[in-house]
Each structure stands twice: as C-alpha cells, then as structure tokens.
Amino acid sequence: MSKFPNSSLAISAAGGTALLLGVAYGVSTNGYGEDRIATLQTSLDEARAAFTAQSAETGDLEAALGDLKAATVAQMAELRAAAAQQAESAERQIAALQAQLQSVPSGAAQPTAEPMTAESGQPLNLGRAALPEEIAAWDVDVLPDGRGLPGGSGDVLTGEEVFTEKCASCHGDFAEGRDNWPVLAGGFDTLADEDPVKTVGSYWPYLSTVWDYVHRSMPFGNAGTLSDDEVYAITAYILFSNDVVDEDFTLSQATFSNVTLGNVDGFVVDDRDEVEYAQWHAEPCMANCKATAATITRKSTDVGVTPADDGSMAESFMEQQLAALGGVEWGKERVAGSVHMGEGGVAEDEPVAQVANAEAPVAIKDADAPDPALMAAGEKAFRRCKSCHSVGEGARNKTGPHLNGVLGRTIGGLDGFRYSNAFQSAADAGQVWDNESLAAFLANPKAYLQGTKMSFAGLKSEADIEAVTEYLRSFGG
Amino acid sequence: MSNKTTTRRGILRGALAGSAAAIAGRAAANPDPLITETQDWAIYTGDPVDATPYGLPIRFEADVIRRNVPWLTADPISSINFTPIHALDGTITPQGCAFERHHSGAIELAKENYRLMINGLVDQPLVFTYEDLERFPRENHVYFCECAANTGMEWAGAQLNGVQFTHGMIHNMEYTGIPLRALLNEAGLGAAGDLADKWVYVEGADASSNGRSIPMEKALDDVLVAFKANGEALRKEHGYPVRLVVPGWEGNLWVKWLRRIEVTDMAVESREETSKYTDVLADGTARKWTWVMDAKSVITSPSPQQPITHGTGPLVITGLAWSGHGQITRVDVSKDGGMSWETARLGRQGDSKALTRFYLDTEWNGEPWLLQARAIDETGYVQPTKDQLRDVRGENSVYHNNGIQTWALAADGRAENVEVS
Missing domain, CATH: 3.90.420.10 (Oxidoreductase, molybdopterin-binding domain)
Structure with a gap:
C-alpha cells in the first residue's frame, strides 16, 4: 500500500478499530490512554529518583535527565491529544447511537438487536488476506497529490499519435469532441456562460483525475488496455490541447506536481445547508400565496422533444424542431443553448436544456455586406472552428488565436498567442494570410504548415473554404 | 391523517348528500354483455402452472416499461x-x-x-x-x-x-x-x-x-x-x-x-x-460533494401520460414524495399553480429515505387546474419552487433539480408539463 506509507500512528495502537464499533470499548480505549500516561509518569518519577541518586557522580546524567524529561513530556502530550480525540470520537459515537435509537419507531418492524458486528465489534474471521499482487492489480486509483502514479512517462508528440489512433474517433483530433461525445479541450472562461463548456482545461480541478480516468476507463469499449506510458502521453497531449503545457512537455511522476489545472480553485464543498436550507424551512403558505393568479409561462409541448410511446418519434420530433430553428442537425452540431447529457464512453449525465431557446445568430445586412447566403454558409461551417477560435466583438485567444482581422495578418503574428514552431517560422519569413494561403491551410492544415498544433483535419469542401474565408473577412482584414 | 378535506368520513358525507343524483346518473341504457353473455374466460381453461416459470406482467400492461x-x-x-x-x-x-x-x-x-x-x-x-x-x-x-x-x-x-x-x-x-x-x-x-x-x-x-x-x-x-x-x-x-x-x-x-x-x-x-x-x-x-438528495415530490396521476379519462366527479390525485434527509412528514397539493394548497393523505407513514405515496381524494368539475405537489420532510425542509432554485443556483446546473413540478390539466382531462408564474 504505497499510497499510505505512514499509516502507523500512535492512535492506532490504542484500538481505533474498536472505537467506532462500540461506545463502551471507545471509552475504555480512552482509559487505556490514561493508563499509558500514568505508566509514563511512573517511569519518569523512577528515572528522576535514579538520576537524583546518581547526580553527584556526573553532570552528564543531569543533561540526560533533561532530555528524557522533555521526550517523556512530549510523549505524554501526544497521548493526551490522542486520548482527547478518542474521547471526542466516542462522544460522537454515543450521540450517533442515541440518535439511531431515537429514530427507531417503537413497535416498527425494525431489527430489535443490532447485528453482532456492529454491537460487539468482534470480527467474524470471514474472507481471506488479500495478496500484494491482488492489491496491485486492482488498487490503481491515483490521488490528487499523485500518490498511486506508476513509473513511466509520455510526451506531447507521442501523445498526439496515440490520441489520434485511440481517442480521436470520439473526442476529435484535437480533443474537441465529436457528436455528443465529450469535449476535452477549450471552453475557457465559459463556466459562467449560458452554455458552459466543461473540459479538462476549463473545468477539471485535478490532473490526477485525467490520468486515473484514462488509465482505468478508456478507451470506451477497450478499457484498461493502455500502457502506463501511453496514459502519460495521452494525458500530456490533453494538457497541451488545453494550453496547460508546451509541446516539448513530458509527463511523469517527476513532472506531475508541476502541473496545476486552471479550475483547481473553482469548487466549493456543498454549502446547501448554509445557503439554501434556512430559506426553505419556513412554515409553508397555504392560502393566497401569490399576489396574482398563476399563469403558464412555459410549455413542454412548445419544445416537442418527448419520445412517443414506441420511442420512434424522438428523432423526427427533434428534426422538426431543429428545422424550425434554422436547420441545425442534431447530434452533428452542438446546438446553442443545449447541454448534452451523454457521451458514450464517459458516462455523462448532462441533460439537454431547452432547445427552444436555440436561435441561430442572424447576419446583419447592410449595403457593403458580402453575399448573405455565403456569409450564412460561412458562419455554419465556422461552427467546427468555434470551440478554439473566436471572432467578433470581445474575441480573444482560446485554444487557437482569435481570428479578427486574420486576412492580411502575418502568419503566426498575433502578439500574446503561443504559436507552434511551424507558425513562428512562417512569421519569421514574413508570410501573410491571404485568400490563397488560408485556402491551402484550411484544406489540409498539417500539410500546409507541418508541425502546427492545430490538428483539425481540414475542410473537405471548397465551398466551405470559400464561405469560411468570406465569413472571416467580415471580421476585418 | 386528520385533515378536514380528505378524511374518509368527509368523503362518505359528500357521497351521501349527492346519492339521489348519483343513482340517476348511474342508470345504464342497456345490459352489459360482459355480464349478460358468458365470456370465453368463463368457459375455457386458462394457462397451466409453469406456463411462465418466472412470470412477467400480463400483456395488457406491456406499455408499463422503462423508456429511453x-x-x-x-x-x-x-x-x-x-x-x-x-x-x-x-x-x-x-x-x-x-x-x-x-x-x-x-x-x-x-x-x-x-x-x-x-x-x-x-x-x-x-x-x-x-x-x-x-x-x-x-x-x-x-x-x-x-x-x-x-x-x-x-x-x-x-x-x-x-x-x-x-x-x-x-x-x-x-x-x-x-x-x-x-x-x-x-x-x-x-x-x-x-x-x-x-x-x-x-x-x-x-x-x-x-x-x-x-x-x-x-x-x-x-x-x-x-x-x-x-x-x-x-x-x-x-x-x-x-x-x-x-x-x-x-x-x-x-x-x-x-x-x-x-x-x-x-x-x-x-x-x-x-x-x-x-x-x-x-x-x-x-x-462539489453534493451527495444528499433534497426533499422532492411529484404528482404521478393525473399527469401527461396519465390523463383523466373518466370525466368529472371523484378523482384520485396521487404521487410520490421522498427526501434524502429522512422521513416525509407531509405533502401538500395545489390545483391553482401554488396560490392555495391542501394537505394530502399519506398512503402510510413513509420510511426514512424511501418513497412515500400520497393521495388527494377530490372532485374534479372539468375546470382547468395547475397541479402541483410540495413535500416537507422531518427536518422541516420544504420543497422549493423551480424559480427559487434558479434564483440561488442559476440555470447552468444539471443535477439536484428538486423544484416543484406543475401539470396543466385541461378541460378534456389531458395534462401537460408547464411552468407557471
């Protein structure tokens, strides 16, 4: 049990097991602690007497006595603290047991006697000792401080290869998530938005969780088959996709504690009892509870996403609804205002929020505006880029740089964004984004700029490329 | 339970007062062939034992299934x-x-x-x-x-x-x-x-x-x-x-x-x-660590999948209540979207941290209702409205929505999931 090397505490010697299993025993352990103190007190007195008798012989013994006294006092303090803790625990146990006793309704069909184990604390000697090999095989969880991590390592570039092979079919080449599968990267600063994107970079508090989950539960349908080095590499790549580490990063036990995820301080322990319960403990109103009569504000039939009795109508309901909202294909695109409940591999419970709120932004028409149909097509095609690139008012760098004014901009020339070496070389060479270079890049990013960390596979349709280019042009440049 | 509106005595008294009208309304025009004609199941034998070594619900209940x-x-x-x-x-x-x-x-x-x-x-x-x-x-x-x-x-x-x-x-x-x-x-x-x-x-x-x-x-x-x-x-x-x-x-x-x-x-x-x-x-x-499921209730009938098909008159409103804090001690039902409430009858005193069944035995005259239920548990926690929850938590939560549910009951007996002001 390498996770708990220092588990042998003084208190355990005083019978911590029995403590929780019986008040009487708990109290006696407290007494046991006092006996120990008394014994030590006696030893101290004896030692003092002995040393006093010998004190004339040597001054060194005086010093030794002082040391022994200090050590003994420290030991006594420790034992007293332990005893106090045990007394406190015992009191809690008494209170809990009393509460339990009170909660048993008289005459109800409750067991009249507590089961033997709970009452006596005597083990039944059932089961057998777990062997070290068995514990090693099953106890593989990793704690937030890194305990439980095995040896090995993996770097970002290896991780990209493994991820592409084993993870990208669900999570996308650059961890952006396909269909309803989880998005692993991006989503920064969206947690307070209407539609928060909860990724490793934007939401997960601990790196240990990523390693542990990938190691034990991934890939979906082939869980637990990754080598430790592969898990290190995939985790490193997910960190890179979230801008947490550079592309030359290698993850191992040694570098684990250097990494802190962005949302580590984003959680509070359940505080419903302080924040909510007081206001919902008032005596409930029985009559004239509202100033005006209640009226219907929202109807589920306006949304129309309830499965029919045979279950077959769900899809067509959705299609009808979404067609009415501008033809977004469900399951292929993330609908604005929706939260997906699931993903297959990675168990989720994120139910879809009201779809009726989803409205496609409408392009504003003015005299100088480009072809509205092309703009609309560009906007639609750009949805695949949006998880990493923002445009328009308030656009900022996310996983990818913001794209306001990208046409005419030096390739890799945006201050404050950490580009790959490929982009830095292009910037050094003075290359500029124009129709031609952008089209070539969008068609096959990795071929055009070898080493780009944008692992998006590219837009297959020339019409999409043209449309996206026009759409981007509308944001300056 | 001892509330005034739903005691057995109260129901009996109401039934007796209206008995003359009720008898007139109960008259059938023709004899029921299910009674006057001998039915197959009264003539021929049914399944032997072991027809289904482990039984499933009868086929008429085939729609009572889990759905996705x-x-x-x-x-x-x-x-x-x-x-x-x-x-x-x-x-x-x-x-x-x-x-x-x-x-x-x-x-x-x-x-x-x-x-x-x-x-x-x-x-x-x-x-x-x-x-x-x-x-x-x-x-x-x-x-x-x-x-x-x-x-x-x-x-x-x-x-x-x-x-x-x-x-x-x-x-x-x-x-x-x-x-x-x-x-x-x-x-x-x-x-x-x-x-x-x-x-x-x-x-x-x-x-x-x-x-x-x-x-x-x-x-x-x-x-x-x-x-x-x-x-x-x-x-x-x-x-x-x-x-x-x-x-x-x-x-x-x-x-x-x-x-x-x-x-x-x-x-x-x-x-x-x-x-x-x-x-x-x-x-x-x-x-994080929001483990406890707060008190919650919902009317299961009438509800969108369980419309009123029997017309006006006596109606059993029923539903479920539960609390992760302990026993359900009371459930109230509103017919007007929370303006007024009456206390329902518990099927039996609920177990701690277990479902409790409630009933409101009432009359429906065909008027539209906005039906709600509100659970109260042994700690005194009163189930909040959805808007009260949203006021505290916003709308980005996924879990722990224990807000009060509203069904809009229409004159034709159908019910719909709605939210109210």
Whole structure:
C-alpha cells in the first residue's frame, strides 16, 4: 500500500478499530490512554529518583535527565491529544447511537438487536488476506497529490499519435469532441456562460483525475488496455490541447506536481445547508400565496422533444424542431443553448436544456455586406472552428488565436498567442494570410504548415473554404 | 391523517348528500354483455402452472416499461432510462421496470466469479467471495435511489412531457444486505487512526470502473452492501450480484458490481466526483460533494401520460414524495399553480429515505387546474419552487433539480408539463 506509507500512528495502537464499533470499548480505549500516561509518569518519577541518586557522580546524567524529561513530556502530550480525540470520537459515537435509537419507531418492524458486528465489534474471521499482487492489480486509483502514479512517462508528440489512433474517433483530433461525445479541450472562461463548456482545461480541478480516468476507463469499449506510458502521453497531449503545457512537455511522476489545472480553485464543498436550507424551512403558505393568479409561462409541448410511446418519434420530433430553428442537425452540431447529457464512453449525465431557446445568430445586412447566403454558409461551417477560435466583438485567444482581422495578418503574428514552431517560422519569413494561403491551410492544415498544433483535419469542401474565408473577412482584414 | 378535506368520513358525507343524483346518473341504457353473455374466460381453461416459470406482467400492461430518451446521450451503452412511475402505485418499484444507468453497459458477473476487496488504511486487507458475504448478519431496508440528474433536463424550462421522463430516474426497493461497517470492522480500522477525516473509496467491476469517495462517517452509518432487492437477486442492470446502497444520497454513489472498498486519507477526486456530479452555479464556480438528495415530490396521476379519462366527479390525485434527509412528514397539493394548497393523505407513514405515496381524494368539475405537489420532510425542509432554485443556483446546473413540478390539466382531462408564474 504505497499510497499510505505512514499509516502507523500512535492512535492506532490504542484500538481505533474498536472505537467506532462500540461506545463502551471507545471509552475504555480512552482509559487505556490514561493508563499509558500514568505508566509514563511512573517511569519518569523512577528515572528522576535514579538520576537524583546518581547526580553527584556526573553532570552528564543531569543533561540526560533533561532530555528524557522533555521526550517523556512530549510523549505524554501526544497521548493526551490522542486520548482527547478518542474521547471526542466516542462522544460522537454515543450521540450517533442515541440518535439511531431515537429514530427507531417503537413497535416498527425494525431489527430489535443490532447485528453482532456492529454491537460487539468482534470480527467474524470471514474472507481471506488479500495478496500484494491482488492489491496491485486492482488498487490503481491515483490521488490528487499523485500518490498511486506508476513509473513511466509520455510526451506531447507521442501523445498526439496515440490520441489520434485511440481517442480521436470520439473526442476529435484535437480533443474537441465529436457528436455528443465529450469535449476535452477549450471552453475557457465559459463556466459562467449560458452554455458552459466543461473540459479538462476549463473545468477539471485535478490532473490526477485525467490520468486515473484514462488509465482505468478508456478507451470506451477497450478499457484498461493502455500502457502506463501511453496514459502519460495521452494525458500530456490533453494538457497541451488545453494550453496547460508546451509541446516539448513530458509527463511523469517527476513532472506531475508541476502541473496545476486552471479550475483547481473553482469548487466549493456543498454549502446547501448554509445557503439554501434556512430559506426553505419556513412554515409553508397555504392560502393566497401569490399576489396574482398563476399563469403558464412555459410549455413542454412548445419544445416537442418527448419520445412517443414506441420511442420512434424522438428523432423526427427533434428534426422538426431543429428545422424550425434554422436547420441545425442534431447530434452533428452542438446546438446553442443545449447541454448534452451523454457521451458514450464517459458516462455523462448532462441533460439537454431547452432547445427552444436555440436561435441561430442572424447576419446583419447592410449595403457593403458580402453575399448573405455565403456569409450564412460561412458562419455554419465556422461552427467546427468555434470551440478554439473566436471572432467578433470581445474575441480573444482560446485554444487557437482569435481570428479578427486574420486576412492580411502575418502568419503566426498575433502578439500574446503561443504559436507552434511551424507558425513562428512562417512569421519569421514574413508570410501573410491571404485568400490563397488560408485556402491551402484550411484544406489540409498539417500539410500546409507541418508541425502546427492545430490538428483539425481540414475542410473537405471548397465551398466551405470559400464561405469560411468570406465569413472571416467580415471580421476585418 | 386528520385533515378536514380528505378524511374518509368527509368523503362518505359528500357521497351521501349527492346519492339521489348519483343513482340517476348511474342508470345504464342497456345490459352489459360482459355480464349478460358468458365470456370465453368463463368457459375455457386458462394457462397451466409453469406456463411462465418466472412470470412477467400480463400483456395488457406491456406499455408499463422503462423508456429511453435517445437524444440525451451519444450511446445507449453509457446512458439512462426512466421508470414508468406514471403507471405504478404504492411505493415499491418492481426491479424489471426500475430505471437503469450504465457507464459502460450492464455486465454479466456470476456469483462464483465475484470478489470484493477491502484495502487501503485497514489492519488486514481482505478478499471476500459472494458466499462470505452471505455469512455476515443481514438487514432489510427500503430506500429510494435517485439519479442526481433526475429532472435535470428541466433546469432551463419545461421540456419533457411525461412524469416518466421528468422524474423517472428513481426507484425504491427493499434491500437485503450487510452494513458496510461490518466489512470495515472485519478488515480493522486501527490503521486508519482518527476516522473523522478518512474516506472510503468504492469502485465497480465493470469497464467504466465507476468509483466514488464516501466520507467515513456515512460509511459507518447506514451504507449497505446489498445483494437482494425486493426479495430476489439484484438484476444484472442493477449490479448483480452485489451493489452498494447509499441511503438518501445520489444514485451515482450506489456503485454496481461493487468490487473494491479502499480506506483513504483523502477523497480520490475521481472523474465522477469532479468533472461530473458537480453543480455549476451562475457565477461559474461549482459545488462539489453534493451527495444528499433534497426533499422532492411529484404528482404521478393525473399527469401527461396519465390523463383523466373518466370525466368529472371523484378523482384520485396521487404521487410520490421522498427526501434524502429522512422521513416525509407531509405533502401538500395545489390545483391553482401554488396560490392555495391542501394537505394530502399519506398512503402510510413513509420510511426514512424511501418513497412515500400520497393521495388527494377530490372532485374534479372539468375546470382547468395547475397541479402541483410540495413535500416537507422531518427536518422541516420544504420543497422549493423551480424559480427559487434558479434564483440561488442559476440555470447552468444539471443535477439536484428538486423544484416543484406543475401539470396543466385541461378541460378534456389531458395534462401537460408547464411552468407557471
């Protein structure tokens, strides 16, 4: 049990097991602690007497006595603290047991006697000792401080290869998530938005969780088959996709504690009892509870996403609804205002929020505006880029740089964004984004700029490329 | 119960007063052939014993089944379905229609292949077989199991038109099992020292390896290691042969196919207790360790899947109430969207952390109603409205939506999921 090397505490010697299993025993352990103190007190007195008798012989013994006294006092303090803790625990146990006793309704069909184990604390000697090999095989969880991590390592570039092979079919080449599968990267600063994107970079508090989950539960349908080095590499790549580490990063036990995820301080322990319960403990109103009569504000039939009795109508309901909202294909695109409940591999419970709120932004028409149909097509095609690139008012760098004014901009020339070496070389060479270079890049990013960390596979349709280019042009440049 | 509107005496008095009119209204024009003509089932014999060695509901009840909402999840292997609570009565959920939630599918794990390990900060790490577990003293308890995401699709407004879909991630069974504290005692907690800050990490045997951290205080309180439900073995989809039962707390902690219990000195912060099953508030911060399921209730009939088909007159309004804090002590029903309330009758005094059935025996004159139910538990917690929840938490939460549900009952007897001002 390498996770708990220092588990042998003084208190355990005083019978911590029995403590929780019986008040009487708990109290006696407290007494046991006092006996120990008394014994030590006696030893101290004896030692003092002995040393006093010998004190004339040597001054060194005086010093030794002082040391022994200090050590003994420290030991006594420790034992007293332990005893106090045990007394406190015992009191809690008494209170809990009393509460339990009170909660048993008289005459109800409750067991009249507590089961033997709970009452006596005597083990039944059932089961057998777990062997070290068995514990090693099953106890593989990793704690937030890194305990439980095995040896090995993996770097970002290896991780990209493994991820592409084993993870990208669900999570996308650059961890952006396909269909309803989880998005692993991006989503920064969206947690307070209407539609928060909860990724490793934007939401997960601990790196240990990523390693542990990938190691034990991934890939979906082939869980637990990754080598430790592969898990290190995939985790490193997910960190890179979230801008947490550079592309030359290698993850191992040694570098684990250097990494802190962005949302580590984003959680509070359940505080419903302080924040909510007081206001919902008032005596409930029985009559004239509202100033005006209640009226219907929202109807589920306006949304129309309830499965029919045979279950077959769900899809067509959705299609009808979404067609009415501008033809977004469900399951292929993330609908604005929706939260997906699931993903297959990675168990989720994120139910879809009201779809009726989803409205496609409408392009504003003015005299100088480009072809509205092309703009609309560009906007639609750009949805695949949006998880990493923002445009328009308030656009900022996310996983990818913001794209306001990208046409005419030096390739890799945006201050404050950490580009790959490929982009830095292009910037050094003075290359500029124009129709031609952008089209070539969008068609096959990795071929055009070898080493780009944008692992998006590219837009297959020339019409999409043209449309996206026009759409981007509308944001300056 | 002793409230004025729903006592048996009150109903009888009302019935007697209107008896003359009622008799006139009860007259039939023609004799009923189901009575006057001899029916086949009264002539010919029925099925022999053993026609169905393990019986299923009669075919006329074939629509009382779990249902899925396919668009919710990417893959039905990691998904959820819903208990048909609109069609059930009483409190016990039959296993065969109790909702399923899998993270990597329902696995087949035979008893003889079952092993349960206890390790970590224990005096002696142990391995138990299924047979070992059956030799510990057993207990029986009825508890509800509610997915934290139950009603989660309704955060942003009324969306699914059926109580099965809005509130069906719940079931209620009588479990047979052994207290977790008995197993912990068997392994010995001396090595754990002060138990106040210790945890128990529980983990399943399936490919998802779903694992959750439970504070030691709860582990030593009422958590059960269960192997029977409603008198028979757990179903495959509910974790056969052994699952954890964590009374009053969110269903994700009820680890199925339980294979390992580890005593730790901190929460593991597994995927299901960090990136999932945490509650994002309006300002972007999130609550974690929100284990308890707060008090909640819902009317199951009438409801969108259970319209009134019998016309005006006597009507039984019924539903379910539950609380992770303990017993349900009272349920109120409103017909006018929360303007006024009357106290319903409890089917029987509810068990702690178990479903309680309520009834309001009433008259319906065909007027449109805005039906609501409101649960109150033994701690005095009063179920809040959805808007009260949104005021505190915003609309970005997914889990723990226990707000008051409204059904709009129309003059034709149909009910619809709505929200009201």
